[in-house]
Amino acid sequence: MKTEGGGETGAGKRVRFFTASRISQLFFLALFLYLFIITDYRGRDEISIGANSFFRMNPLVLASYILAAKSMTWLLFPALLMVALTALLGRFFCGWICPLGTLIDLVTRRVPKSGPIRFLRGRFKYFLLYALLVSALFSVNVSGVFDPIAILIRALTFFFYPLLGLAARSGWSGLYTLAGDGRDSAFFLYDFLRAHVLPFRETLYPLAFVSFILIVLIFAIERFERRNWCRNICPLGTLLGLLGRFSLFRRIPGRLCKDCGDCRKHCPTAFDEEVLQSGDCIRCMDCRAACNFGRVNFRPGMPSFSKDGTVKQPVLSRRLFVGSVVSGIVMAKGLSFRKPQTQDRLLRPPGVTDENIFFQKCVRCGECMKVCLRSALYPDLSFGGITGIFMPVIIPRLGYCEYNCTLCGQVCPTGAIPRLSPEEKKKSIIGAAVFDRNLCLPYAKKLNCLVCEEHCPVPEKAIRFERIGDIDYQGKKITLKRPYVVEELCTGCGICENKCPLEGRSAIEVFSRKLKRTV
């Protein structure tokens, strides 16, 4: 590979910015952002099957899914391919594809380093990965909380994207204040942005701040060493490292040269010691580009087992094993308490029939919440217990499930939210609506209303009404139309709760149902 600025001495050559891996990184970052943006309703009922690619090719998602669900799904075949490629090429994903890694690389050059954190230096990353996998084995799949792609998607969905939308909208509104209808001359621009880039509706999410802080922390620990997250914490990276540990494609020579040793300076992840940690090497090949002597090469070679000390840290020990198994079980079973009163309102996306299976399969990636047309889905904090964090719940007062929409099932990378045809979707049950007659106007105040009945999307109407002759509080004879729910027809879409014109609490609310047959 070519390098720029020859003639440096012992300090080594400066690595050119646009190396092959860098170009690949930028390409995949752009692709990632593009897929993020198209994960939305843009006038068509179908979303490209590629929208959730970054999760479907994700071996951590695959491993947790298989352990938790004890089955396989065709949706995750790309991840199998990634496993095979990693076994062959090593942990190249981190150096060539991972959008979070790319962002870290872009930020880290501006951050001075103060030296590694001791605590992370040990085997923490293995402990974390194993604990997550053990927890998955006990049917609580929490890997997604720490999955780098999921962390990034959530931070974008819950924090940055709404912020971008709000900024654009307030700018556009400000323009109206200044220029009035004159702003129409710029409408084509705003229209274009809104059609292709901006969110249609700026939704404020719970946990937005937590998602934001998580990503900020990942950047903040760059103060200690390069790619700190990637080499010391990231469970996906750790898993890829394990898979690619004995890959055929590797760096030669496998240790620092006695007369130079500059590789340690150039290497973002793997040269903590004299010997290259093969499981940490992300195949970015910066060392090759920087080598003054042309000695470094990446090519097929026999994996060298521990005899020359390549494998320094044991990836498993008795202590690590016991520790992670115990933590995994604690995570899976010890933290799964749920308050009964929040359970009543635990409303999952359409098509999710079994809460336990949903816990096994949901990645918490945030894709469904990103795509949700009416902003009905929110990351959970309080309904499903601590282990349910970031899983999607419907909060009907904020947004209802649009009758003809099937997008969440289309973008779910594991099928935790099943892909339903429009006909199936219209019959799948989320919950059941219940009136509170102490609040509902025709009952409580003898006023006609029927907003809920009007909006009910079920063609035969799951909310109906009876006509009752009554005398109002002024003594006038009136006919009241009093609504009631036909539970056999109600899907719990929540439009009634959403549109109820009472201020504050809705007089009709959707509660979860145990039995979720179709209507």
Next chain:
Amino acid sequence: MKRRNFLKLTLSTIIASQLPSTAFSQAASSTVAVAEGTDYASITRKVITALGGMKAFVKPGNTVVVKPNMGWDRKPEYAATTHPAVVKAIVEECLSAGAKKVKVFDNTCNDARRSYESCGIPEALKGMKNVDVRFIEDDRFKKVALKGKFLKEWSLYGDALTADVFINVPIAKHHSLTGLTLGLKNVMGIMGDSRGYIHRSIEDALCDINSVVKSHLTIIDATRILTKHGPVGGNLKDVKVLNKVIASRDIVAADAYATTMFNMKPEEIATTVAAHKRGLGEMNLGKIKIIKA
């Protein structure tokens, strides 16, 4: 001409000239034009022509709002939204009458993107010059003092308030609370805020709005009507194809006549009755001139 007649005529003309113009236009406009046929664009043009042509309403350089019902995520055949062919014909007529700009919008009940997409109206108007089909933008709502019977003040859409001509294009359909939803009810689509609030006194509220935002022309789409489970519908069994379009300058007269399509009397629709009582138009079918166009 005899002197007596001459004096009578002169005097009455002078007196008439001093009357508020509404007193006469009211009487003159209680004409309803109806056309039937399967070419919806052509019957729409026929009713407009029967009322004197679009030039009688739209002057060159005018900004026109055409307000169809695009409120629901339903395909046109389900009769929950105005037929795109009817809307398109109206927009074309406005343009050829010299309109500077025609704006088409609705504040939807279902998701705006899906509703606009499904109803087929934006699709039908795509690429037409000087026609704006846009989503509702929150910053364009203006608080308007209505000083009405039920609503003292409400947010109404600025585009509807500033337009030179407001053409109201509802679809005739069943509505559980009000019996039917027609022209008077369709104006709800320019309301902002939590519109559900007005359901508790909907006749008065609709009259309050209609007193402030007058429909210069009401064209009711009865090409197919929703007879049950309105206003959303969703079942083709509830749809009746009539192939009719109704138009009038008088919104109450248009509504009153359209009511008969459902085998109902105008008196049965409380909104129509309230509007008539408040002088918004004529509901007595005997006093309405009906032109079969």
